[in-house]
Structure formats: C-alpha cells, structure tokens
Amino acid sequence: MSFLQRLTTGLTASKIGTDRFGNTYYESRKTWLGYGRKRRFVLYAGEPDPTTVPSEWHCWLHHVTDAPLSEQKRYPWQREHQRNLTGTAQAYRPPGHDYSGARRAPTAGDYEAWTPGG
Amino acid sequence: MAKVTIDGIEVEVPNGATVLQACEAAGKEIPRFCYHERLSVAGNCRMCLVEVEKAPKPVASCAYPVADGMKVFTDSALVRNARRNVMEFLLINHPLDCPICDQGGECDLQDQATAYGGQGGRYREQKRAVKDKYLGPLVKTIMTRCIQCTRCVRFATEVAGVPELGATGRGEDMQIGTYVEKALTTELSGNLIDICPVGALTSRPYAFVSRPWELRKTDSVDVLDAVGAAIRVDTRGPEVLRILPRINEEVNEEWMADRGRFSFDGLKRRRLDRPWIRVEGKLKPASWQEAFAVVAERLKGIPGQRLGAVAGDLVDAESAFALRELMVGLGSANLDCRQDGAAIDVSRRDHYLFNSGIAGIDEADALLLIGTNPRKEAPVLNARIRKRWSSGALKVASIGPAGLDLTYKAEHLGEGPDALATLRDGGHAFAEVLKGAKRPMIVLGRAAVARPDGAAILAAAWALAESVGALTPEWHGFNMLHLFGGQVGALDAGFVPGEGGLDLAGMLGGGVDALWLLGADGFEPGLIPPGTFVIYQGHHGDRAAARADVILPGAAYTEKDGTYVNTEGRVQRGRMALHPPGEAREDWRIIRAAGAALDVSLAFDTLDALRARMAAANPVFGMVDGRIAEGCHDTAGPRLAEGAAPEATSFTLPITDYWQADAISRASETMAECSRIYNDATPKLAAE
Numbered sequence: 001m002s003f004l005q006r007l008t009t010g011l012t013a014s015k016i017g018t019d020r021f022g023n024t025y026y027e028s029r030k031t032w033l034g035y036g037r038k039r040r041f042v043l044y045a046g047e048p049d050p051t052t053v054p055s056e057w058h059c060w061l062h063h064v065t066d067a068p069l070s071e072q073k074r075y076p077w078q079r080e081h082q083r084n085l086t087g088t089a090q091a092y093r094p095p096g097h098d099y100s101g102a103r104r105a106p107t108a109g110d111y112e113a114w115t116p117g118g
Numbered sequence: 119m120a121k122v123t124i125d126g127i128e129v130e131v132p133n134g135a136t137v138l139q140a141c142e143a144a145g146k147e148i149p150r151f152c153y154h155e156r157l158s159v160a161g162n163c164r165m166c167l168v169e170v171e172k173a174p175k176p177v178a179s180c181a182y183p184v185a186d187g188m189k190v191f192t193d194s195a196l197v198r199n200a201r202r203n204v205m206e207f208l209l210i211n212h213p214l215d216c217p218i219c220d221q222g223g224e225c226d227l228q229d230q231a232t233a234y235g236g237q238g239g240r241y242r243e244q245k246r247a248v249k250d251k252y253l254g255p256l257v258k259t260i261m262t263r264c265i266q267c268t269r270c271v272r273f274a275t276e277v278a279g280v281p282e283l284g285a286t287g288r289g290e291d292m293q294i295g296t297y298v299e300k301a302l303t304t305e306l307s308g309n310l311i312d313i314c315p316v317g318a319l320t321s322r323p324y325a326f327v328s329r330p331w332e333l334r335k336t337d338s339v340d341v342l343d344a345v346g347a348a349i350r351v352d353t354r355g356p357e358v359l360r361i362l363p364r365i366n367e368e369v370n371e372e373w374m375a376d377r378g379r380f381s382f383d384g385l386k387r388r389r390l391d392r393p394w395i396r397v398e399g400k401l402k403p404a405s406w407q408e409a410f411a412v413v414a415e416r417l418k419g420i421p422g423q424r425l426g427a428v429a430g431d432l433v434d435a436e437s438a439f440a441l442r443e444l445m446v447g448l449g450s451a452n453l454d455c456r457q458d459g460a461a462i463d464v465s466r467r468d469h470y471l472f473n474s475g476i477a478g479i480d481e482a483d484a485l486l487l488i489g490t491n492p493r494k495e496a497p498v499l500n501a502r503i504r505k506r507w508s509s510g511a512l513k514v515a516s517i518g519p520a521g522l523d524l525t526y527k528a529e530h531l532g533e534g535p536d537a538l539a540t541l542r543d544g545g546h547a548f549a550e551v552l553k554g555a556k557r558p559m560i561v562l563g564r565a566a567v568a569r570p571d572g573a574a575i576l577a578a579a580w581a582l583a584e585s586v587g588a589l590t591p592e593w594h595g596f597n598m599l600h601l602f603g604g605q606v607g608a609l610d611a612g613f614v615p616g617e618g619g620l621d622l623a624g625m626l627g628g629g630v631d632a633l634w635l636l637g638a639d640g641f642e643p644g645l646i647p648p649g650t651f652v653i654y655q656g657h658h659g660d661r662a663a664a665r666a667d668v669i670l671p672g673a674a675y676t677e678k679d680g681t682y683v684n685t686e687g688r689v690q691r692g693r694m695a696l697h698p699p700g701e702a703r704e705d706w707r708i709i710r711a712a713g714a715a716l717d718v719s720l721a722f723d724t725l726d727a728l729r730a731r732m733a734a735a736n737p738v739f740g741m742v743d744g745r746i747a748e749g750c751h752d753t754a755g756p757r758l759a760e761g762a763a764p765e766a767t768s769f770t771l772p773i774t775d776y777w778q779a780d781a782i783s784r785a786s787e788t789m790a791e792c793s794r795i796y797n798d799a800t801p802k803l804a805a806e
Contacts, residue, residue, distance in 0.1 A: 109356030111386040111699050114659025116394070116401040 009043070019057050020071055021045055021081075037063065051084035120186045125193060137179035137190055138166055146192045149201060149230045151208075151315045152267035153180035156371060157276055163208070163267050165230065167200040168192050176200040198234075205235040211246040211290065212316070213262050220258075221317030223330045227265065248293055253283075254301030255791045256380055257310055257319050264318035266292050270310045277373065278304040279504050279525025294318075301795050305497035305776055308379040312362065312372070323380060323788050324360045328352075333359060336695035339682050340370075340378035341432050341603025341675045342780055345476065345496045346684025347374050351382075351676050351695035358382040358676055358695065368477050368745075369684065375497040376792070377776065377783050382676070384786030388659045390671035391700025401669070406701065409668050410715035416651050416667075417632055417716060422449020426630035427613075428622055429455035430637030430656065432780060434680025434692065435607035435739065437672070437705035439732050440720065441636050442613050444709050447718035451619030452630055455608035457640030458772065459622060460564050461572030462598075463756035464614050467738070469576070471606065472686040473594035474559050475747050479506050482595075484555035486531075486548070487516040488538065488579055489769035490563025490599050493524050494776045496685070499599070500524065513555075515548045517541075518563070518769040535571070535764030538578045542585050552586040560588055561597045564605070565772035574762040580755040589750035596750070600685040601772060602780060603675070604637075607683040610736055635662050636705070637672065639781045655708060657698070660781040670712075671702035674782060678704040679725060681732070681739060688745040689738055 013026040022045030028038045040061050042053060053061060056069035085091045096104030119130045122137075124144035131140045136159070141148050151163035161181030168179045171189035176196060191197060209231065216222045248261040266285065271294060274283040280303055282296050296302065302310075310319045333352040340347040340361075347370035350362045361382055363374035393409035394401045404412075417425065427445050429438045438455060445453055456462055463469045474482065479502045492500040506512040507526040515529040516522060517537045531537045531546055541549050552558045560583040567576045580596055588595025600606055615621050620629040626645045633646060637656035643665035646652060654666035657674040675682075677698040683689050698704070706728055713720040722728040733740035773779050777793040 108354065111389050111391070113391045113700065114388045114663060116664055 005043075013039075013041070016040075016060075017057075017068055019054055021052050021054065023052060023057070025057055025061065025068070049083060054081040120184045120188070122184050122187075123189045125191060131184055133184070135184050137168060137170070137177065137182045137184055137188070140184050140188075141168065141179060141190065141192055148179055148192060149234050150180060151226060151230075151265060152269060154269055154272075154313060157269060157272040157313075160268050160272065163265065164204045165201065165208070165234075167197060167204065169194050169196050201234040202236045205231055206239060206241075208265050209235070209239055210241045211262075212265060213245065215263075218326075219260075219263065219317040220320040220325055221263075221314075225317060226315035246290055251293075251295045252299050252301070253296065253310075253319070254307060255788065255795055256307050256322055256376060257302065258322040258325050260318055260320070261293065261295075262318075263316050264294055265316055266294065267315055268294070269313045269315065270294060270319060273310060273313055274302065274304065276508065277309070277501050277505070278302075278306045279501070280304045303796065305376050305493065306373055306501060308376050309363075309373050321360060321380075323383065328354055328359050334695075336676075336693050337364060338676065338692040338695060339603070339684075339690040340374065341682050341692065342378040342381060342782065343375055343496050343498075344600035344602055344605060344685035345370060345375070345498045346603055346682055346688060346690050347378060347498055348690075349374065349378065353676075353695045356696055356699075358385055368475075369686075369688065370476075370498045371502075373498050373501055377779065377789065380788045380792075381780075381783040381786040383788050384658070384782040384784070385674050385676060387787070388785040389699050389702070390657060390659055390663060390669055391698075391702055392671060393701065394666070394669040396667040401664075401666075406703075406711070409670060410712060412668055413653060413670075413712060414715040417448070420631045420651075423452070423618075424629075424631040425450040425634070426452035426620060426625040426632070427454075427634040427636065428457060428625070428638040428641075429453075429604070429608045429613045430457065430635070430781075431602035431604050431640055432675060432782070433604040433608055433637050434675070434678065434682060434705065435604075435611045435689075435732065436680055436725070436728055437636060437709060438604070438608040438613045439611040439735070440706040440709040440722070440728060441634065442611060443720055443722075443731075444713050444716070444718055445634070446616070447713065447720065448716065451616030452625055453613050453615055453619060454622040454625065455605065455613040456568075457622060457638055458565065458568035459572070460568040461576055462564075462567065462609065462614075463573070463576060464609055464612075465757060466752075467610070467687065468594060468596065468750060469580075469756050470598050470600075470609055472561075472597040472599060472684075473750070474557075474597050475686045475745065476502060476684075478557075478747070479503055479512075479559070482506060482555075482557045482559045483511055483513070484548075484551050484558040485512055485514045486541075486552060486558075486560050486582075487514065487518065487524075487528065488560065488562045489518045489566025489575075489771070490516075490561060491518070491522050491524070491771050491773070492561070492599060493522070494771070494773045495563065495599060495601055499685075513548075513551050515551075518566075519771060533768035534766055535575050535578060535769075536766055538575070538582055538764065542578070542582045549586070552588070555586075557593055558583075558586050558588045558595045559597055560586075560595055561599050563769075563772070564598060564600050566769055567598075568772070569765075569767070571762065571765045573756065573758055574764045576756050577758040577762075578764055584753050584755070589753045591749040591751055594748070594750045598685070603682045603684065606685060606687060607681060607689075610683050610687075610689075610738055611732065612736065635666070637781070638662060655705060656781070657702065658781040658785055660784060670708050671698070671700065672705040672708060673698040673702055677702075681729070681742070683738070686745060687738065689742050691742055 016025045060068040093100040122140045127144045129143045150166045152160045166179045167176040169191040275281045336351045348364040348366035395404040562579045583596040632651040634653045639660040643662040655670040676695045777789040783789040
C-alpha cells in the first residue's frame, strides 16, 4: 500500500477486520453522496484478486449482512474457500485435456478401430 | 360376404371376419392391446369394445364375428364410456413411470390413454408389483408394467414355435413368465419387444439409450441372412442405436431375426478405418494415395490371368459388379463369390434362387428340406414354414442331420444324399406326399452343394423336383436357400469365373499371384499361398485382414447405398444411414478410384451410372423391390459332368453358431453374449 493510499484510507475509512488470507476490509466513515450508505472495500494482501475474498467477507462487502460473519463457525459440509485458479498450473482441465491424461469419457460415434496386433 | 354398417358406413366383409376387421375396412380406428393381426385372438384386454345394435352389452370387437345386416357403433356414448372404464382398470396396476420407460413415445398404452382414457384415476390403494423375469440377453423385462395382453405368449407359441412363455396365477396375481427361469430359445426373440404394447418387454441393448423422436430413421434391408428383411435403421448422430423391422408382406411380414436386429454394436468394433500397407512384413497405416500407389505398382507387373478376386457374403451388388468390371478391365476372368465352394450353376437364374418365393410357402403343401436348418439359416423364413405347417396344409420332411428342432414336425428321411435317390425311386412314403402335392417345394440348402459332389447333389435335387412334378409352368418348386444377404446379388452381378477363369479352389491352389478380397472372410486365410499379393477390401478386420498386404477400408451395409438380392431373387435397396468411420469409403468408390490408379477405364462415375450399367448387364437389377414369380418353363437341369454322382457322406450344416455367423456379428458383444448363453450346455436354472 502506497503512502498516499494509506493516508487517504486512514482519513476516510475505518478498518473493520482482516480475513484468514490477509485481506483487509474497510468501511468509509461517511455515507457517500449518491450511494446512500457507507462504502465498504477491501485492500488485497497480495495481487488484487476479487476471488480471494472468502464468502463470509463477501457477504459483508456486498451489504448482505451488517457485520462480517464469523470465520470460526464451520459446518462439516463447508469446503475451504479457493480462489479462481484459471491461468495457473492448478487450473481445472477437462478429462480429455492433454495435461490431465488425455482420456475423455466415451461418446457417441466412438468406435474401436482394428489394428494388426489385435 | 356379409354387409355390415359401421357408424352409418356400409362395408362388405367376408363371412367369419370379426367386427374389428369390419371396422377397419370402414376406416374406423378401434383401440386394442391384445389383438394382433398375425396372432390368434385372445380377447382379454377388452379395449376394443364397440356397440352392436340389439346386443345387450358392449362387445369385444376383436373376438365377435360379423353377421349380415349388423349395425355397429364405434363412437357412441356407451362405447366411449366403456373404453374409458376399461382404460381406468388397466391403469390401476400400471406404474406411472412413463418418463423413465423405454417404451415412452411409442407406447400403445400411452397413446390410447391419451385418446380414450379418462381424466385421472380414482384408485388410491396400493399398486401391484411384479418381480422381473429373465428372458435372455436380448429382452429386458419390467413385469410391473405388464397388462397381461398375452401377445408375447401367443407369439412365442404360434410364430416362434417355442412354447416357453406362459401365464401363471389368476386375476391380479397373473404373471407372464417362463415357468423355469431360462433364456428364450428362439432366434426371433426381438419381435417380442415389438409386439409388446407396453414397456414390459423392452430391448436390453437399447435400455435407457434414447427416445424415438431423437432418432433418424432410414429404411434399409437386412443383409445378415438371405431373407432380406425390410428394416429401419435408427441412428442418432454417428451411431446406430437400434434396428427394427418394417412390414413387407412378401418377405418378412413384420418379423425379424435376432442376428440382424441386435448385431449392430459390431459396427463399432474391429472396424477398418484407414488404409494399411505392408512394409517390410509389417502393416503400417497409410493414406489412400499411398495404398493405391502400392496396388498400382504391384498389380501392373502381373499379367491379367494371374489376378483373382473373391467376393464375400455381405457385399452389395454394386461393389461386386464394379470389381468384376475392374477385373475384366485388367484382363482377368478369375472371379468367385462362392467362398464356401458351393457348386452353383449360374447358367440359369432359377438354378440358384428360392423360386417358389418366400410368400409361396403360404401356398405350398409339401416341403422337403435338403441339408439345411432354416431355423438357423433364415429364422423368419422358418417362421413362415411353421405358419403354413400350423394351418395343417403342409407336410415337411428333411434330409440332413437328425434331431433338428425346426419348431415344427418334420419327418426325417436320411442323413445323406442317398435319401434323395431313395425318394426319387419312390422308396419312401414321403415320395407319394410330394407327388400328390399340388405345390411341392424342394428346399436345397446352400451348404448341401458346398461339398466336392455338390454339382451332383444339385442335379439330383433338381431331378427329384422334376420327378415329383414340382417344375411346372405355374409353380417352380425348386428352391435354394442361401445364407447371407450378399450371396445372390454377387451371383446376379456375374461374380463367377469367366471364360477359362479359375474358381476359388483354383486361385488358392496357386493359380494367381494377386488376390483381391472384397469382404471375403468366409474361408481360412491360411489357405492363401505365401507370396500371393493380397488386397483386402472390407469393413471389419475379421479373418482375412491380417493376411492382407494392402487393406482398403470399406463401408458396412448401414453405411452405403447398396443393392442386395435376397434368396428368392428380389432386388432390394439398402440406404445409407450413417457415414463409414474414419477414412473408410463406400466400396464402389474405392474400386472406381483403384481403376483410375490402374489405368482401367470404368464406365461409371456416379452410383446412378453404375446402377444403369448393372441394369444393362443384368435386367433384374432394374427391377427394384420386384420379383418375377414365374413357373419353370424349361425343366432341363443344371450342367453335370459325366459320371459325377453324389457321395454317401452325410450333410453337415453350415451355421454351427447362429449368433456368430458373419463378420459383423462376430465383432458384436451382444451376439458374443448370446452365443455364450445359448451354447452353454448346462441349462440355466433359477438363481438359487
């Protein structure tokens, strides 16, 4: 965060909290003109990437809840938040993709060709 | 004739016709489940109720004979009410699983419930549930859906001739089953699926595969036996999903044999989908250009009379004719389409046809089977024989292996050709039956002449036919029963040794340096002398492909427009339902392209031009779907060399395993499973 950003953020907004990935969440001190409510925003821990915001904070950020949800309360069916991996080595590739074995599911029109061995 | 008035329309129907038939003659639709034109009348579904004037109650029209002056109402308030109530009763125990039922969209109950049913059921109690029965690898049962119309029971008993199905229990507890759990031992089991009006009997390979409205339907003709049944090939995208029979009264009525119906999954296995050429002893994938280059390079150095060609059992007449033109253009007369070595005399067409016609069986009154088991060789034709036999007007005898189960009673006269001579000399009582018959039929199996003394047997059978008076200008009683759909077409295309040409035995005996196999898998490829240059053109890598030096991938019968001639000489057209896989092409195109590579000018560039040329060479090809039914005007028998006489050896049957008889069914997993189950010596008992 640059000095100017830190200065303006400190003057106009108050820090609400930090999520488990290190993203910091702020709320403006004043109601914004024409917006009708206080502005909520996030300063990312690393590269700016909106998909790193976990659902608890996403809820708060979009004014769904007044206060951020607890990050401690977990249900057994909840999976850990994962950011969008598109463009990285861990990106999802369909089963027929060369990088994931190149073995697609059988489909219409598939046939077994004869080869001299078999 | 009886005059009947149906809803004010006066029709005349024969005495003894049923009210339902009279209504159909008047163009009135009568809903029905148990009634089927080709089965006996059961009258147990009660859906066909109509009102007859002066009758106290609605009557079941399928089982009610007409009387002169009868007045019938098919759309009165009484009739509508009766049908609605019958439908409500039928639906009491019918599950409401149409969305997951394979019959959905082509279900009689669904359609008729929409047309004749009420608004909804009033039944609130528990529905009946029935345990599913095992009927073999082809027919899947969901017996809860059964409405006890007993069509399947009557079909199995009357048409298929295997009284293995029946009903146990009464009323609500009535169940259709095989008493002792076993696979139905019939080659016509697929027809059970067609005649079942609901989804109780459905196709096992087609289970949960598709809906009828998703399919593209192509009318074609079955080539896996020589009957040439009319079929409909149902495809979705690039695959065949099912094959159904079409109605053709002259040939298959509405039945179809299991091998033709269920072997289509073989069209997706072991396919030749690219050209291969042998390089340093190993087959290597190649392009069409490379393959033709090799063919041209090798064949150009060989003189015409050292070239040979053999056509297989499933070839279309076009490709056989085209290959013959190519071979003639190359100067070769070594052609043969008789892979089994059958001594067929092609000098006259009636020497190798089923001359009485398949429909002619309905007129026959005596029938002699020689060296053939039509149940395995042509199940639909066998059902026709059985139908005639059941009417009591036909006496059947057989010469060949003893103990055949033909589904009808046949007197066994002997195992070998000596029985023919005995019969001709009147040494057996059946000779009198044949002589006394107005329409006697002699059915000679193709395999009976596929032996060294075949020509003598052919002549002996012809002579027998002549001596019993089967060869008259009105009736031709000499019949040859072929095995596969491409055999007669190749004979008609003239794919036999020309002047001075070698037959298959001569070619395999070292008479040729290069051999073109057109789908020829019917003989042991090991018999081809080493060093012979072999071109295999076909659709399946079955027996001969591995021996080939060049493989040219062709199209199977569902993948090309082709002409096929059935055993009675009926020229029929099969139509392309889908494209051949990969690089494979239609066979006549391959031959045309090979002609260009070999600098042989072939006088056809299009299929129409080829067909016109075929019709010019042999006029029968110009008469599609037709057949000249004529008697025998010249009783001169087939040519026979001096001193040739039948040997004493017994006849053997060509098809030992019905489910694995051709290249397509040998590649089919469904057929392999059938073969496993039906050839298992120990009968399957109910699961312990």
